Amino acid sequence: MEEFLTDTLKTQEYFLNMGPQHPATHGVLRLLLKLDGEIIQNVDMDLGYIHRSIEKMCERDTYKQIVHLTDRLDYLSSHMNNEAVCLLVEKALNIEIPDRIKVIRTLVDELTRISSHVLWWGVMGMDIGALTTFMYGFREREMINDIFEETCGARLTMNYNVIGGVRYDLHENFVKRVKDFIVHFKKKLPEYDTLLSNNVIFRKRLEGIGYISKEDAVAYGLNGPAARASGVSCDIRKIHPYSAYDRAEFDEIIFTEGDSYARYKVRIKEMWESLRILEQLIDKIPEGEHRVKTKAVIKLPEGDYLQRVEAARGDFGVYVKSTGQKFPYRLKLRSPGFANLTALNKMTKGLKIADLVAILSTIDIVVPDIDR
């Protein structure tokens, strides 16, 4: 009798396609959901809609040209991507980088990180339904974009780092504008908290959703703010410091709850930490040149090189295998988003579609980063 009842009352599973064009997947990402009613049983990914074969192209480009290609991976932390390649080459050739360049790179790094997190916050509100946050986020980004435009020459993909330093020296308004921005942003961050973080509806949408434990986070290769919300300490700025991070004091933000709300809180606190680094370094920029002369044709000695950088999304790595030519033999770009997306299936088992949208928002992927 019981088997009869459960057999006839069983619902049928069906497939839903969150296709490449969808307002909630940030970029062209196709997810195949296997649903039972509204509960998700399995999430399958289909990537490659924006695959540009950057790794193959890099096998035919000189090192100076490769720096330009890395901008387009994760365009919201383009400065950090460039820095990874530049640091790799500079370390391999033992080029001594003066302090001024290191401090400039770190300052622009942190501004990029704030800009990326502010965009994430705006889009996160939009995905959960509060459409106004998008406009508020972009208001702050405009200030940062203006700073970049004056100093680096472009707003988004700046190409400011070159092998041996930075392309142009700091503009004379740079210090004043960054100080104005710090003052302005310190008033706005508590506003963000009142608007979204402490909202009851928002918290109920995020708390307890998408839990991943610490061991699972490490096993799946999760990195960046998403892993730090599960208790994994993985901030490259602290573990393997580069540029001027060893002379600024800041904390690594770790929460232990492992759910979406913790991932949200980690990024908000990271914005505060970035402001702290900016405040400490902006007054003490050392004098010096902004660019060191390098050879016209750069050839790395034979061997394997690896450089890791803390991009806004996580652990960005560049691995180069060189055979002494002026082109790398094999260049691998390790994207943080790819590893984060691997854990999506684990996080969304048994939840609803609305939760999938919330989790995808908190993982914060940028699809060109994954597809390369």
Add this chain to the structure above:
Amino acid sequence: MILNIFTDIHNLLLEHMSGQAAHITELVLIAIAYLGIFAILGLFLVWLERRVAGFFQLRLGPNRVGPFGLFQTIADALKLVSKELTGTVKADKFLYGTAPYFVIVTALMAMALIPFSQEIQAFDINIGVFFLTSVSSVGVIGIFLAGWASNNKYSLIGGMRTGIQMISYELSVGMAIVTMVVLAGTLQISEIIEMQKDGWFIFKGHIPAIIAFMIFMIAGTAESNRTPFDLVEAESELGAGFHTEYSGMRFAYYFLAEFVNMFIISSVAVVLFFGGWLSPFGITDGIPFAGLFWFTVKVIGVIFLFMWFRWTFPRFRIDQLLTLEWKYLLPINLVNIVLMALMVWLGLTL
């Protein structure tokens, strides 16, 4: 002469036709007038929504087409009218075509009861409030049909979600109305407003009336499918919900009906809680058609509140929405009715 316009038209018609024909002509004229009000109201509310949204989002709304962008919605309406009426091949043609008319007709029927001022009320029946709630319940059928007849997975999910949401929250709306009817003692709308001449209901029935008002606002937002209860049209999730497959004029029907629904719910709130077309402290009581001004001001105030909700709050998930209704609002409502009944019986109203 403009003040006696209704009696003048009535006499004019009686001169030329028999009583029966004059009556029918009057009905037709009123229907056409209300269709006109419906259309203009819909357009005006869409413009207001866009300006208010721009105000909250630190930007200007539409301000190019006409003074202050007032003709923007007319331009949008012209665009919608000229679009091709697409439809899926396997859609159930009859149901697909009739679904929008359910929402329009019920919205018009509800609008007939709204008292714009002391002289302007089309249909003053003695079960006024009850008629309003029952007519708006019929509107849910239009949404179910739209989701089903489109023959589309997304529309079906959207239609089901909306149906459940509207049926659940009708309970709360109905019971909040019942609380105020207990205070008023009558269902007829003009009498409810007469009773508020010495004090609006929200001041008269203090604590239960304020609780009823808050519940009415929450349930009213859910009834008209607005954020934070708009997971039907959650643009971030499933396309456009139950009206994914509708285009052109049919889509415009749903679109306008949503705004007119919001207007109807605001009017009911104003009538039951804020005294309808009465002026505060009776300032302009003797002037005819002055009630129209006060009514408009109050309704726009309540509509502004609805729009404020939409552009500030994130949205609920479907199970959280239903939990809110069945586990929280319903018990609070029941207790509130008993409280109000006790207050009226013991004479504790102000």
Add this chain to the structure above:
Amino acid sequence: MTNTELKNKIEILSENLIFSGEDGDFLKIEVDKDNLKEFMKKLRDNEELRFDYLFALTGIDFGEELGVVYHLESTKSRKLIQITVKTADRNNPEIDTVHDIFPAAFFNEIEAHEFFGIKFKGHPDLKHLFLPENWDKGYPMRKDYTDINMLIR
């Protein structure tokens, strides 16, 4: 731990290991493809070493051989090592999968498969992820792959 100490600890875990790069940034190990799975498991489970974070998995075309390069990091000691595996068979290259030891390798192995043609024994779902489903023009990242649109220097 310096690299030499690390090398001494790892040496005992498997046979036929070739070490290099002790004086560089990270230790490089080359292992036979038959011992790969056991070796990886021991690296992860060993109490002192605890290499539990698979940082990157790269497919490489060595010219005559195909291979895979793994970068492992230990969350305990923060040391990074690089492990290389080669196979000489270009027509039918096969390497053991490690996705049951490191779940992070699941999608990375699919990527190495579709770009280099390396089959991972035991992987449940080797499909086309980045390339279109009906791609039949070979393995793009191999050194002998030619295409009309490629830039030749």
